[in-house]
Amino acid sequence: MSRSLLHLALLALALFTMLNTGCAPDSVEEATYLTPPGAEFMSQQAPPRVSRPSFVDSRGPRMDPNEIPGRYPFYWTRAIYSGWGRRGWGQSWATDYPKGDQQFLVVLKRLVRLNAYDWDNAIRLDDPTLRRFPIIYAVEVGGMDMTNPEVEGLRNYLDAGGFLIVDDFWGQREWDVFEYNIRRVYPDHPIVDITLDHPIYSAYYDIDEVKQVPAIGRAMYPAECYGCVPYVKGIYDEAGRLVVIINFNTDLGDAWEWAEDPRYPLEYSTYAYEMGANMIVYAMSH
Amino acid sequence: MERIFEFLFKYPPLFFEQGDFTFGAPMSVRLWLIIAGLLGAATVASYTIARGKSTVTDRGVMAGLRVLLLAVIIVCLLQPSLILSTVVPQQNFVGILIDDSQSMLLADENGELRNSFINEEFASGESELLQQLSDRFALRFFRFSDVAGRVDNPSELAYEGTHTNLSRALDVAREELSGVPLSGLVMITDGADNDNQPLAESLVPLQAAGIPVFTVGLGEESITPDIELGRIEMPRAVLEGSSLTVDVVITQTGFEGGTVPLIVEDELQIIAEETVELGPDGEPVVARIYFELEGVGPRRVSFRIPPQPEERVNRNNARSVQVEVRGEREKVLYFEGEPRFEVKFMRRAVEEDENIQLVVLQRTAESKFLRLDVDDGSELEFGFPTSREEMYRYRALILGSVEASFFTHDQLQMIADFVSERGGGLLLLGGHGAFAEGGWQGTPVEEVMPVVLSSPADDPQGFFAEVEVIPTPAGLTHPAVLLGVEQDQVRERWDSLPSVTTVNPISQVRPGATALLSGSGEQLALEQIVLAFQRYGRGKSIALTIQDSWLWQMHADVPLEDQSHETFWKQMIRWLVDGVPEAVEAVTDREQVEPGENVQLVTNVGDSSYIEVNNATVTARITSPTGTVEELPVSWTVQRDGEYSVEFRPLEQGEYEVEVTAERNGETLGSDKTYLYTAPSDDEYFSASRRTQTLRRIADETGGQFYTPEDVSSLPEDIRVTGAGVTLIEELDLWDMPFLFFLLLMLMGAEWGFRRIRGLI
Structure with missing residues (x-):
């Protein structure tokens, strides 16, 4: 029943996006905020305002300064961290941003009864405001190079009860970079496999297989590195609570971003949204 | 005063109260009045016609004085007298009831024991009082404390009674002497009744039989200096690890304005200490003390104030x-209408609390629910409970952001009944789907809420405000909002917590409800009620109108080691389940008795829907301190549905365990355990000062009189004129009262003086 609903939502999103040729740009500098894609599908609350100004500083966009955090129970929040990306220093965090975030929110709100803020939201790891958003999403952590304040900010965030979702990094080299960075946060906490009997796989959808989700251009050849196998790993705190979930050798974000593209296989976008819903529901209740 | 009266009027006041006034002159009173009138007229005429230096006024004054003088003489000639009904010597009985309790061994300010009066006047057998009584009456002695009975000689009294029951003493004496002519009862006591039996029930038969009771009050009306621990407000069962707030009433005299330590001990180990500031003499102060009890099982918790310098009575300190410290896991259902971080952080806060099982049912989509911490796969399988049996398994219910329209009308009624009938705790959290914003007006649950719902805001975005939370004066002393700090730091701790938010503007509590936390903020026109509660039926309802208490854990301004959020939720949920009744509940009428005293065990029996059951088989299994087991059937009382009771008498000293099991048609409805402690009581040392008012009341309502040892000498004569028993009529002359003689002298002296002043001599 719920899976059919997911398929229906994805198909509707794809149809809508094809009819509306404009897609949000992939880069921060070009970000223009109009009506969020798929807003018509949102039935759970009043439609958002028609237009929204851009707030950009040297590190990336921010939430509308007129918005007081807390009005909504949930804000899909992206972690801004220091590091190298494909577009140069300091931009690896912004991969698929903001289109992937906005589209993920649209579909997520159709699937889960979630009273969420309609717009993307990106916060630096060393910003105290981060602690107002108990779930954060970090991508392309293979280029991560956190500053000490960011390391401390992330550690405090996780210790206080925050939850980090990591996604979209590939191969041993990128793993090593991420592991080096996360060890600075939690030197002694082991990184363990999250096996399929973990409740996160059944928090909303029942997931019985970890799939390798490819980027848009690699649908036929999912892996971005030779012989890469997808993993879901995690880090627990002292009390045995899962505080970090790591989606390695996979790219859920691209599936969220390109779900409407007819070239993108439905199988992967379905899995990515299922996994996304499960991670959100789990992290909001555990 | 009474002696002066008796000197002037020849007889004590009691004679005038009891007797009838009459004139004993041989001629009729009317004739005497005519003679008096004539004499008076003659007197006035003689002064009127007299001539000399005197003026008209002088003559008027002198005539008046002379007429008054004549009137007094005429009254004396009329031979005024009192007609009294007096008892016939040695044909009547008097019962003498002597207090045999421990309080009679208390010493007064001069070091003299209360029973010294009894020893001197009655036990020695040589006192004048006893002699006078014996001359007039046949005396019968009774001893009384918590029981009463005949005693041949007052010297047999041991003063070991641990309670005083005045009613029982009067009943026993009246019944024992019912077959003989009884002139009255004499009750010698301090009047410090501590069995709390209504006196009126014993006084009415005495009034009906015309038996006066003469009370002799021993001891002082105020024992100074002294400190006494009074009432202690403490639940009889608590959950292990719960913070307890206990109110202790302390009264004192002679230590006004001082401070004393109040110490709490659990099995001889000090678990709390508080310095108490004492108020004015005689005015009780309520000391509030906080502590936790560790370890499951029955406990004796002792409260004491160390003896103070020169304190007169130490055993009342x-x-x-x-x-009973209970170790069960209390099951609480938290139903949340949408994924919210409150779920995550509330679960985190109480996850280490072994006594709380927080079962979460979270709606994640229409007709799709996430269940957490359920016992098995069948629990809440179909979502929110649809039957009372299913819902009443929980001891408390938390409703998150879920709109009223989610529930059927039956479910809404069931939620209201959960509080009023089952006695469960209901906590309503703020959110888009809560209170007025969730359409709860007009539902059966609205009545249960401790807050008044206003109309939802017209703004399509809805109401939203940041709230700075502070405790109200009532909240400053409530365990749920103390956040685990000392009372004087509570305000400071709340001030240090970050602002939270609300989407439910609520500014009014219902009549009878109490606000514990309030809030203010720029977006709030009125003060927000943040936390309020009320009793409703058998249970309680609590409203927490904010939507993100998790900020008290997660916010950057809160240090990582801060436990405010965890403490708040632990205390909130423990408070929520505190006092929630079971379907079968047993309780004894007293928690401590003396060996040999009767104890009433009352059991309330209900089925799984908490409907009272009258046809259950209820058995009490009583285990004594030495392990002796006795099984007693507990019978339905008939007066109240579902109430069963039995009386038993524990004989051993120590702790009794009472386990009650209720069955119906072979099916167990439930069981409960309660504990009883048996030990000698110190009650006689509490409120041990003389109760003059009580003793006066007994005397006044029966036609007797109240005495103290100082004025008791008139007792034999007073009993003689009470009129009870075998009596004869006695006429007492009043014409020779010294008062009349003095009056005559005064009037004559006045006339002489007047003449001297006016120069008429």
């Missing part, structure tokens, strides 16, 4: 309370 300590009290013990029996309490």
Whole structure:
């Protein structure tokens, strides 16, 4: 029943996006905020305002300064961290941003009864405001190079009860970079496999297989590195609570971003949204 | 005063109260009045016609004085007298009831024991009082404390009674002497009744039989200096690890304005200490003390104030309370209408609390629910409970952001009944789907809420405000909002917590409800009610109108080691389940008795829907301190549905365990355990000062009189004129009262003086 609903939502999103040729740009500098894609599908609350100004500083966009955090129970929040990306220093965090975030929110709100803020939201790891958003999403952590304040900010965030979702990094080299960075946060906490009997796989959808989700251009050849196998790993705190979930050798974000593209296989976008819903529901209740 | 009266009027006041006034002159009173009138007229005429230096006024004054003089003489000639009904010597009985309790061994300010009066006047057998009584009456002695009975000689009294029951003493004496002519009862006591039996029930038969009671009050009306621990407000059962707030009433005289330590001990180990500031003499102060009890099982918790310098009575400085520390996991259902971080952080806060099982049912989509911490796969399988049996398994219910329209009308009624009938705790959290914003007006649950719902805001975005939370004066002393700090730091701790938010503007509590936390903020026109509660039926309802208490854990301004959020939720949920009744509940009428005293065990029996059951088989299994087991059937009382009771008498000293099981048609409805402590009581040392008012009341309502040892000498004569028993009529002359003689002298002296002043001599 719920899976059919997911398929229906994805198909509707794809149809809508094809009819509306404009897609949000992939880069921060070009970000223009109009009506969020798929807003018509949102039935759970009043439609958002028609237009929204851009707030950009040297590190990336921010939430509308007129918005007081807390009005909504949930804000899909992206972690801004220091590091190298494909577009140069300091931009690896912004991969698929903001289109992937906005589209993920649209579909997520159709699937889960979630009273969420309609717009993307990106916060630096060393910003105290981060602690107002108990779930954060970090991508392309293979280029991560956190500053000490960011390391401390992330550690405090996780210790206080925050939850980090990591996604979209590939191969041993990128793993090593991420592991080096996360060890600075939690030197002694082991990184363990999250096996399929973990409740996160059944928090909303029942997931019985970890799939390798490819980027848009690699649908036929999912892996971005030779012989890469997808993993879901995690880090627990002292009390045995899962505080970090790591989606390695996979790219859920691209599936969220390109779900409407007819070239993108439905199988992967379905899995990515299922996994996304499960991670959100789990992290909001555990 | 009474002596002066008796000197002037020849007889004590009681004679005038009891007797009838009459004139004994041989001629009729009318004739005497005519003679008096004539003499008076003659007197006035003689002064009127007299001539000399005197003026008209002078003559008027002198005539008046002379007429008054004549009137007094005429009254004396009329031979005024009192007609009294007096008892016939040695044909009547008097019962003498002597207090045989421990309080009679208390010393007064001069070091003299209360029973010294009894020893001197009655036990020695040589006193004048006893002699006078014996001359007039046949005396019968009774001893009384918690029981009463005949005693041949007052010297046999041991003063070991641990309670005083005045009613029982009067009943026993009246019944024992019912077959003989009884002139009255004499009750010698301090009047410090501590069995709390209504006196009126014993006084009415005495009034009906015309038996006066003469009370002799011993001891002082105020024992100074002294400190006494009074009432202790403490639940009889608590959950392990719960913070307890206990109110202790302390009264004192002679230590006004001072401070004393109040110490709490659990099995001889000090678990709390508080310095108490004492108020004015005689005015009780309520000391509030906080502590936790560790370890499951029955406990004796002792409260004491160390003896103070020169304190007169030390044994009233300590009290013990029996309490059961329960180790069960209390099951609480938290139903949340949408994924919210409140779920995550509330679960985190109580996850280490072994006594709380927080079962979460979270709606994640229409007709799709996430269940957490359920016992098995069948629990809440179809979502929110649809039957009372299913819902009443929980001891408390938390409703998150879920709109009223989610529920059927039956479910809404069931939620209201959960509080009023089952006695469960209901906590309503703020959110888009809560209170007025969730359409709860007009539902059966609205009545249960401790807050008044306003109309939802017209703004399509809805109401939203940041709230700075502070405790109200009532909240400053409530355990749920103390956040685990000392009372004087509570305000400071709340001030240090970050602002939270609300989407439910609520500014009014219902009549009878109490606000514990309030809030203010720029977006709030009125003060926000943040936390309020009320009793409703058998249970309680609590409203927490904010939507993100998790900020008290997660916010950057809160240090990582801060435990405010965890403490708040632990205390909130423990408070929520505190006092929630079971379907079968047993309780004894007293938590501590003396060996041999009767104890009433009352059991309330309901089925799984908490409907009272009258046809259950209820058995009490009583285990004594030495392990002796006795099984007693507990019978339905008939007066109340579902109430069963039995009386038993524990004989051993120590702790009794009472386990009650209820069955119906072979099916167990439930069981409960309660504990009873048996030990000698110190009650006689509490409120031990003389109760003059009580003793006066007994005397006044029966036609007797109240005495103290100082004025008791008139007792034999007073009993003689009470009129009870075998009596004869006695006429007492009043014409020779010294008062009349003095009056005559005064009037004559006045006339002479007047003449001297006016120069008429």
